[in-house]
Amino acid sequence: MLDSVTNPVVVPELTTARLRMRGHRRDDLDACLAMWSDPDVARYIGGKPSPRDAVWLRIMQYVGHWALRGFGYWLVEERASGRFVGEVGVADFKRELEPPIDGVPEAGWVIVPWAQGRGYASEALTAVLGWAETNLGDPEIACLIDPANTPSLRVAAKADFREVARTVWHGHDSVVLRRPARGGAR
Numbered sequence: 001m002l003d004s005v006t007n008p009v010v011v012p013e014l015t016t017a018r019l020r021m022r023g024h025r026r027d028d029l030d031a032c033l034a035m036w037s038d039p040d041v042a043r044y045i046g047g048k049p050s051p052r053d054a055v056w057l058r059i060m061q062y063v064g065h066w067a068l069r070g071f072g073y074w075l076v077e078e079r080a081s082g083r084f085v086g087e088v089g090v091a092d093f094k095r096e097l098e099p100p101i102d103g104v105p106e107a108g109w110v111i112v113p114w115a116q117g118r119g120y121a122s123e124a125l126t127a128v129l130g131w132a133e134t135n136l137g138d139p140e141i142a143c144l145i146d147p148a149n150t151p152s153l154r155v156a157a158k159a160d161f162r163e164v165a166r167t168v169w170h171g172h173d174s175v176v177l178r179r180p181a182r183g184g185a186r
Helices: 026-036 052-069 120-135 150-158
Strands: 019-022 073-078 084-091 106-111 141-145 162-169 172-179
Touching: 019 120, 026 052, 026 084, 052 084, 073 120, 084 120, 106 120, 120 150, 141 150
Parallel strands: 106 141
Antiparallel strands: 019 073, 073 084, 084 106, 141 172, 162 172
């Protein structure tokens, strides 16, 4: 009976030349777990691999974000193969940070090791930011990145994020970056 319940949350599908972005489903757990339990992925995001229950809660958080806020994270797949690439989106995590980012959507992305260095993060983030400009009223957007995560900092710079502060989040050094509203211009 429980397996027959469907997900009533509708997440818009985004496509790029190489990628398809869609809402998370129950059957994504194994792919997401493989990514989040990889020490190379986790090293800059929380510092340690995630167990199955934590990944399941993350997926539920993504679905809930869409239900409560009307925006959230997408699961990213390669269009040609359907292969899992990672996750990207904007969220309102209610982080208690100094300086605060309350009220500003926070962008984030995570890409599986085999897909890193292929431009997938930038391609997916560009699509998400375009969606946010159109559907969220062109907001300023923030992101939080480990200062040692040079590839992610490059992705942020390409998307016009600029460093505004250094902070500590859950015991980890972090760079706070912001991307101004576009004002309709691209």
